[in-house]
Amino acid sequence: AQSVTQLDSQVPVFEEAPVELRCNYSSSVSVYLFWYVQYPNQGLQLLLKYLSGSTLVKGINGFEAEFNKSQTSFHLRKPSVHISDTAEYFCAVRGRNSNDYKLSFGAGTTVTVRA
Amino acid sequence: DAGITQSPRHKVTETGTPVTLRCHQTENHRYMYWYRQDPGHGLRLIHYSYGVKDTDKGEVSDGYSVSRSKTEDFLLTLESATSSQTSVYFCAIRDRQYEQYFGPGTRLTVT
Numbered sequence: 001a002q003s004v005t006q007l008d009s010q011v012p013v014f015e016e017a018p019v020e021l022r023c024n025y026s027s028s029v030s031v032y033l034f035w036y037v038q039y040p041n042q043g044l045q046l047l048l049k050y051l052s053g054s055t056l057v058k059g060i061n062g063f064e065a066e067f068n069k070s071q072t073s074f075h076l077r078k079p080s081v082h083i084s085d086t087a088e089y090f091c092a093v094r095g096r097n098s099n100d101y102k103l104s105f106g107a108g109t110t111v112t113v114r115a
Numbered sequence: 116d117a118g119i120t121q122s123p124r125h126k127v128t129e130t131g132t133p134v135t136l137r138c139h140q141t142e143n144h145r146y147m148y149w150y151r152q153d154p155g156h157g158l159r160l161i162h163y164s165y166g167v168k169d170t171d172k173g174e175v176s177d178g179y180s181v182s183r184s185k186t187e188d189f190l191l192t193l194e195s196a197t198s199s200q201t202s203v204y205f206c207a208i209r210d211r212q213y214e215q216y217f218g219p220g221t222r223l224t225v226t
Binding site: 004006009032034036042043044045046049090094101102103105106107108 | 146155156157158159160163165173205209213214215216217218219220
């Protein structure tokens, strides 16, 4: 089984400033990692994913994340945020076995971007 | 958006009544999931299905049942709704690349 800890429940940030959202995971097997974004009153949308290869993954809307196997982390970053990035962000993990069909989610990080 | 719709989108019901939420997909995906979202808990898996008539429990399945008689429809039933089941419910599908795509959600209030 896997578990995810998102280390910050709320992150206030000013427009055009950088932001980092921290995610640590626990698993006894190799994993796939995901970041989802949820805008107010909407469903979840995939931002980016790490499946294999380069540990630096680029996603939509200028976001990127780095997989660090030794620290079991998958932190999300954006160098310059916009007001429209105000949303809730979820880190998720799944085992690599093809029979492992369940995602485990973190509790979420609410990002509020202020002008 | 993976062709996922959920109905109803909003529902208010009384404690003790049965409630059924519907998830419909148009792309013939084998795997479908029901999650609930609550503040401070992220998304928690209620039930999932890996084919017609094939379902299994997730981590918070007590008080819920599911049915899948057709590939495109996955129903979630609250047998006797309680206030603790007030939540936002999301349906999801898993595509062939093992990515999950989510529906727009159903906001359920149990009074």
